[in-house]
Amino acid sequence: MEKYAKLWLKYSPKKNNKECGLLKNIVFSGSYTGDKIIENAKKELCLGLKGMLDITPVITEKTSGTACNEGAKGTLSSGKAILDNEEYTVSIKDEQLVIASGSSTGILYGVFDILRTVACEKDVAEAYSCMKKVRPSNPLRMLNHWDNMDGSIERGYSGRSFFYENNEIIINERTVDYARLIASVGINAVVINNVNVKQAASYMITDRYFEKLAELGEIFAGYGIGLYLSLNYASTIEIGGMESADPLDEDVKVWWKEKMAEVFKKIPTLKGFLVKADSEGRPGPFTYGRTQADGANMLADIAKEHGAIIIWRCFVYNCRQDWRDKKTDRARAGYDNFMPMDGDYHDNVILQIKNGPMDFQIREPISPLFGGLRKTNQMLEVQIAQEYTGQQIDLCYLIPMFKEILEFRTYCTDEKDKNWSDIEDIGNDGSYNAGNSDTVADIISGRTFGSRYSGIAAVTNTGNDFNWTGDYLAGANLFGFGRLAFDTGLTSGEIAEEFIRMTISGDDDTVDTIKGILLPSRAIYEKYTCPLGIGWMVKPNTHYGCSVDGYEYDRWGTYHRADHLGLGVDRTDKGTGYALQYNEPNASIYNSAEKCPDELVLFFHHLPYTHVLHSGKTVIQHIYDSHFEGYEEAKQLAAKWETLKDKVDPEIFNNVSERFTRQLYNAREWCDQVNTYFHRISGIEDAKGREIY
C-alpha cells in the first residue's frame, strides 16, 4: 500500500504508443546549463516511460552548456532573476523527439508535456508532427499554502499540513513528490506558509528555520519552483523587539536591511515574500498613517538588492463594519484602498488581487482593480481550497469559474493607456490576436501593460490526506489550476479530460461520465447555494453549510438585506456606487437592473421578489426553481458516479461516493433552508407548489 496517492504521476501501464520509436530516443536541446533540474527531468522521463510503456529512453543532450538566463541572482531590470525563460518546443527530427528550450526548466516542462501525451494515450508521432511551441501564459504561476507551523491548515479540508508538524519543518519523500506533482502542471512558485503569519511562523526568517528552508528551497529549485515566504509585516516588533513597524522609520529600514541580507544569504533559493497587511487584524502601514505603497515599497527596495520581489495582497477592508451602516461597502474597499496609488508601487512589487471584490464566493463580479490599475504589477488570486465552495465535500470543479474570470473584458485598453511594447507577447489563447488585450488573462499575463512581474496564484487545496485534496475529484482543481495558469487557452473540458485520463481512468466511457460530473458541478453548487450573486448565506466561521442570516447582522460587510418585499444590495450610483468603479461599458451594465446579468443582479441591486429577470422568471421563482433544480442535479451527479462502481479504483470510488453522500445532505439543507427562509419572509407561494417548510 502506498503512503499517498501518486495522482496524475502514477504512470500506470498504457496501451497506445507502445511501439513508438520516438520515445526511445529523446534529445534535450538548448542553451541551458546542466543542473539539478535536468537531472530531475531525465529521472522523470525514465520513470514515466518505464511505468507507462516499459521503455527506457536514450536521452541525448545537445546543449551549448551556457544558460540564456543569468543565474539565480541576476539583476532585476533583466527580469531574469525571478522568471526563467520557460518556453519550450517539442518536435520530431531524425526519428528523435527533441525538447528544446533556453532553460532547464523549459526542458523539464517539455518532459512533462511528453509524459502527459503518453499518459493521455495520444499518439506521440501525431502530437508532435508539427513543432509544438509552448510559452507559459503567465510569468508567475503560484500556489499559496495557508499552512500553519503547528500543522493545522487555515481553510484546509484535506488533513494536516505536509510542510509542518509541531512547529518544525518536515522534509521527506512526500516533499519531493509534491514538487514533482505541481511542477508537472507548470507551477513555478510556492508560498509555503499562511498569509496570517503568527506564532512560530514569524520566526521563519530567523536561524530557527534557515537550514530546513534552504533544504526545501533546493528541492523546489530542482523542479523550477521558486520558494516564497509569507511575511509578518510587524516583524520588527514581534521578532526584532522594536517598538515600530513604520515603513518610513529609518530604524525599521535598517532592521529589514540586515534581516534580508541574512535571510537571502541563508536561503539562497528564496525568491521573495507575500504580505497580508492591514487586513483582518493583521498589522500594516495604516497603523503608522502610511499608505500600502509605503509599506510594500520599503520591503521591495530592500528585497531588490537580493533579486527578490514583494507580493502585496489587496485584501484590505474594514472587517468591523456596523451592519446598520448601508453606506460602507466592503466591495468598494480594494479599489478605494489601492487605486489612488496606481503607479506608486516600485517595479518589484506585485499587487495580488482576489478574483472578486469580496472573498471567493461561488459568484462575484470581477474585481474592478483589474482594468483599473494600469501602472502596477498585478497578480490574480483564486482559491482552490473550497472554503465557500463545498470544502472538498461538495464537488465544485472550479476551472469553468476561472475561465470566466480570465475571459472577463475589463475594457482597460484605449490608445492613450496602451503599452505597445509587448506586442510580440502573444498568449497561447490567442486573445491578443483577437484584438482584445483587455481581459483579466491579458492583464495578468503582462501583455496588456507590459508588466514584467505578474501572474496567477491559488490558495491551494492540499493536505496530508492520502489523496492530497480530501476529495479525489478536487484534485482536478489542483491539476487544473496549474494547467490553466500555464496555458490559459485550454478549455475546462480539455483540462478535465487530461486529469481524468492521467489520474483515474483512460476508459473512454468512464472519462465521459466523469467529465459529465465535473463540468456542470460548479453551476450546480451555485444553484443550490446562493441565488443571483447574493452570496454569504453561510454558517459563520466554518463557512460550510447554509445559514441565510449567518452574516446578516455581523461585522464583515456581507449582507443580503432581505425583507418582506425584496432583497439584494444596492451598489449602483443610487446606492454605494460600487458599480461605477468599473470601466465602461461594464459600469453602465452593472448599474442597470435591466442590463445587469441575472447571475449578478442581486449583487448590484436591491430588487422586489416580483422583479422579472432576463430569464422571464421573477426573483422569488428563480430562487425556488434554482434551489430545487440544484439539489436534483446534485443527486444526478451522485447517481452518475454510482454507475462507476466497477470501473474505477475502489479507493477512488469510495472516497468520492462518501463525499457525494455528504454533499446531498448539504444540498438538501441549502435547498430547503433558502426556500423556506424566502417563502416565510416573502409570503409568496412557489408557482409549482412544491414542498417548502
Added chain:
Amino acid sequence: MEKYAKLWLKYSPKKNNKECGLLKNIVFSGSYTGDKIIENAKKELCLGLKGMLDITPVITEKTSGTACNEGAKGTLSSGKAILDNEEYTVSIKDEQLVIASGSSTGILYGVFDILRTVACEKDVAEAYSCMKKVRPSNPLRMLNHWDNMDGSIERGYSGRSFFYENNEIIINERTVDYARLIASVGINAVVINNVNVKQAASYMITDRYFEKLAELGEIFAGYGIGLYLSLNYASTIEIGGMESADPLDEDVKVWWKEKMAEVFKKIPTLKGFLVKADSEGRPGPFTYGRTQADGANMLADIAKEHGAIIIWRCFVYNCRQDWRDKKTDRARAGYDNFMPMDGDYHDNVILQIKNGPMDFQIREPISPLFGGLRKTNQMLEVQIAQEYTGQQIDLCYLIPMFKEILEFRTYCTDEKDKNWSDIEDIGNDGSYNAGNSDTVADIISGRTFGSRYSGIAAVTNTGNDFNWTGDYLAGANLFGFGRLAFDTGLTSGEIAEEFIRMTISGDDDTVDTIKGILLPSRAIYEKYTCPLGIGWMVKPNTHYGCSVDGYEYDRWGTYHRADHLGLGVDRTDKGTGYALQYNEPNASIYNSAEKCPDELVLFFHHLPYTHVLHSGKTVIQHIYDSHFEGYEEAKQLAAKWETLKDKVDPEIFNNVSERFTRQLYNAREWCDQVNTYFHRISGIEDAKGREIY
C-alpha cells in the same frame, strides 16, 4: 495584594456590635461529636469576629459528645448517611450566645449565621432576642461544576478551573476558601467534574486520582460538604475494557460492584454520583434497549451498599431533530422519557430536573415533571453559570427567576395522592401552612411527597478569576443560590442586600443603589433578548449574543417558526400537545392563547404579529417596545453603577464597569437585530416610529 477575592468572607471592620458582650462568650451546644467541622467552626468564628470587631470570643462547648446521626455510613433507611440533621438554633442565654444543633454541621451553620448578622451590621442582641430556629429548606443544596480535567470549564465564564490543571487535581489554599465560601451560604454537596465525563475524567474512579480525591473529600467534609462525582455511564467499556454497558448484564453489574467497593474504600467521604446518560451524545441504557430506570437502579443498588446515592439527570431528548419536522417537540422529551417510569426508581435515586423543559433560557415554563412525578425523588437543577443569560458579561441577578420557579404551583396534591406523613415538615417559607404544598419548592424540599432525597442543584458560575465569578456582581448568584437553597423563604431583595453588605459595601445609599441594579436586571435582560418566551435566538455554540435564526434551521429542536404573518410554536392540543403535560388548571391556561400569560405566550402558541396581548399591545409592538425599553434600561443600570465610582473598591468598580460597557454593546445588538429582523419579516411599522434598520 491578595491572590483572589475573599468575597462575603472578607470580614472587614464593622462599626455596629463593637461593644456587644454576647459575641465574647459563645456556646456550642448539642449532641454532636467534636470533629473537624467544629474545629473549622471555631476557627471561622474567631477569624470573623477578629476581623470585623477585633473580638476574640471565648467558645464553650456543652455537648453530650455523641452524634445524633449515625456517622458517615449509616443505613440508608435512616436517611442519615447522606443528610445530616442540619437544623440549628441561635439564642441568648445568661449573657451568652448559644448555638445549638444535633450535628456539628448545624453548629457551623449557626456560626455563619452569627457572622452574617455581624457582617450585615444588624444588632446581634436584637437579632437573637427570640430564639432563631433554622432548618434548611432543602435536604440537598448542591453545586455542579462543569469543570474538565484539562482545566477548561464547559460554559465557564470566570477563567479556568481551580480544581484541575493538565489532568491533575489541584488542592491548595483556594480549595479550602472555596469550601468556606460555599459552606457559609449553606451548600452541602458538590459535584466536582463536568457531567460530560470524557478523557481523563473517566479515570476519576481509578487509582490515578484516589489519593487526591480522598484529600479533597476530607477538606469538604470539614465544612459539611459532601463530595460527588459525575460518572461516565460507559465506564465498563471505557475504563473496564468490556464490550457492554447494558445495565441488566450480569458482568456489567459485577464490574460496578467491584469498582464501587474500591472507590468508596479509597474515597471514604464520597457521597454519590451524578449521571448524564443518553443525552447529547453521551452513552446510556437506551443503547441497550433499557429504560433510564434500569440504568439508574443498577448503579443505585450497588451504591446503596456504600450509603451513597445516584443523581440521574432528566436532560434526555433527541438532539438530532430535523427542523422541518413540526411534530417532534423537544419540550415534551423530559416528561415523555421519565414519567412512564414514575415509581420505578429505587429509593436512593434522585432525578435531577432542569427548571424548564428546554435548557436554561431566560424564560421558560416550569418542567411538567415537577408535579408530574409523584413517586420519585426529585431535585431541581438551575444554572448560575450564565450560559444563556449574559455569560457574566451582562448582569442578570437570577434569584428573582429562581423564586418564580420555586413558587410555581404544580397542582399536584389532591387527597388521593397526598402523603401526609411529613406534615410536620414545614419550611421556613411557610408555604405548606398556606395550604399549598404543591409548589416546586414544596416538592423538592421533600414535604409534598415525603421524599427523603431531594433538593436543588445549580450549575455553578465559578472559576479561577480573581473574583471567582468573572463579574463581581455575578457573585450575587453564587451567594444567592446557596442562601435561597438553604432558606427558600428569603426574598430576592433580602438576599441581594446581604450579598452587597457582606461583599461590597455597608453604606446604606450604596446598598440601595446596587440593589436597584441587581433586582431588575433579570427582567431587563429578558426584555432586550427574547420576547414572550420564544427563546433560543442566540449565536450557535457560544450562546452569547443575538442571532434570531441561529438555531432555526438546526438540529437542536429549538425553533421560533417566524414567517411574514407571525411566530411562535404551537404546543397546544392542536400542536405538539406539550401544554397537556401539565396538571389542571395549568394545562388549560397554557393551552389557551387568551389565558396564557404574556411572558410565555409564544412558547405555547404560534400567533399573528397582530394578536393582542393581555397588555393591550400587539405581539409585534410588544417586540419593538420591550427591546427598545430593555436597551434603555440596561443603559440606566450602567449609569447607576457609574455613580458609585468613589464609593466602592476600585477593583470592584472597574470590573463591573467594564462588564457594563460590554453589556451595552450586546444589548444594543439584541435590540436592533431582533427589531430589524421582525420589522423586515413582518413589514409592520413601529407605532412609535423609532429607528429600525
